Amino acid sequence: MSFPGRLSVKLAALGAVFVTALGSIAAHADPITLNIVDVAGNLQLTQKGFEAFKAKYPNLVSNITYTNAPAPQLPGKIKAMQAAGRADIDLVLTGTDALAAGIEQNLWLKLLPDNAGAFPGLLDKYAPGPRKMQDLAQGYGIEVAYMPAGPLIEYNPAKVGDPPKTPEQLLQWCKAHPNKLIYARPANSGPGRTFLMGLPYVLGDKNPQDPINGWDKTWAFLKALNDCIPYYPGGTSAVMKELGEGTRDMTVTVTGWDLNPRALGIVPADFKVQAFDNMTWVNDAHYMVIPKGVPKDKVAVLFKLMNFMLEPAQQALTYDDGYFYPGPAVKDVTLARAPAHSQEVIKKYGRPEYDKWIADRPHQIPLSAQAMVAAFQKWDRDIGAQKTK
Known part of the structure; x- marks a missing residue:
């Protein structure tokens, strides 16, 4: 008899977190600047998507700054920033390398299951291979791109x-x-x-x-x-x-x-x-992670941004110029949905053997x-x- 009660309490708590996040967005009077650091080359795949979010929600985001950094140097920089009580970096785009180092050093905000209500249907969105890679994040990151x-x-x-x-x-x-x-x-x-x-x-x-x-x-x-x-x-x-x-x-x-x-x-x-x-x-995969210490009003906007980046239109952009081939992490985003330039590049420089190797190995x-x-x-x-x- 106790399990349904516990479940309802848990769901209520998750709902409360999500409502609080939405309330933070609504209560935030002025649009914010987001500082994004990329240690994986991921901006090649996602920057147009981030800019589309800014264009769609000018009431939430006024500006986005982008910085590239080497993965091994990032954890030390974030650790120093957190020790000083500063939050200079709002979102990190990382491969498994800095993701792992940040988990090991307790640098990232725990996203799941703590804030599952803010990411409705998340795990069902991923294709089978990416779904396993999302588990690798241990709840600290949201997968945004995928590559066998x-x-x-x-x-x-x-x-x-x-x-x-x-x-x-x-x-x-x-x-x-x-x-x-x-x-x-x-x-x-x-x-x-x-x-x-x-x-x-x-x-x-x-x-x-x-x-x-x-x-x-x-x-x-x-x-x-x-x-x-x-x-x-x-x-x-x-x-x-x-x-x-x-x-x-x-x-x-x-x-x-x-x-x-x-x-x-x-x-x-x-x-x-x-x-x-x-x-x-x-x-391999790329993830969106939030350093601990980012203000709650920004976190609420970042949750909305992360969900936006998993929509098919933004996922189709990750085909790019083949940098993280194929790119999309969510289901049913075929090459036919990618921009024409991406389709041309992959048809010209892709390799027929990849499809066979990916299927057979x-x-x-x-x-x-x-x-x-x-x-x-x-x-x-x-x-x-x-x-x-």
Whole structure:
């Protein structure tokens, strides 16, 4: 008999939170400025959506400022800001890297289930793959974009006649062609961390979700690979620049970082990708998170903004130029709904094999927040310590 009572009390409480949030919006006389920080390159996918929100609700938002920052530096900045009692950042756009670090350091406002009433039907909106990625946020973020990521190998076909199909072949190629393979520091690179998290599945490690006690083969492989890699750039953009200029012949990549640099002319259009024979996809996502300490009136507006960004019209914009391919996290947002320019780019630079690989290969979510932080720390200490720039 007690369960229905508890449930009704809980629903009433959630409703009260939502009503309070709406009341805060109504009571806020003047439109506000929102400060958004992007550590994932997500603004390529979402800035037009944010601007559409501002245009639709001028009574709520007068201005939006946008800042880009490296993911590893953000948690320290937010921690200092919170210690000083300031709220200079209202919304953070992040991949799994800074999401995990912020959860670990208790930096983010808990959104779910605490404020579930403000996000009606949220979980039912997501397609199956993105739905699992939303769980990864542990209630601290709202997923806004999705990508079945990799790991994939990208290479210059003029220099690589027989691309590696296994990690062992990759190591052999690297040793035979020293300094021609690089990848970026995983703590600040989607392709880098996808490679790091994908190797345990390909190599058959005993526990792919436990980087400290379950990745013996992965750490041994990365140490061996370290001998023929000249250095580890601090981000993926530098990797793609060197690949495109011909300084390097091969790197690790993910679907979006394959399509987008070729569409932008940074990497030649004819460069190719290869999947490992027994690859498991490690999926990726971008999230909207709110630092603790943001004023309640702003939080109420941010909740409304987050819901707006999950509407089909805004989700269709995330196809972009293939940066986070495919992009949409919610159900039934097909390429046909994307802007004409996005459709043209993806038809020209997309790869038919992606649909087949995505359908045929198994999929896994990334490491939990705590495990991912541990993996980054171990990689920084044991692999990249002497070679990261």
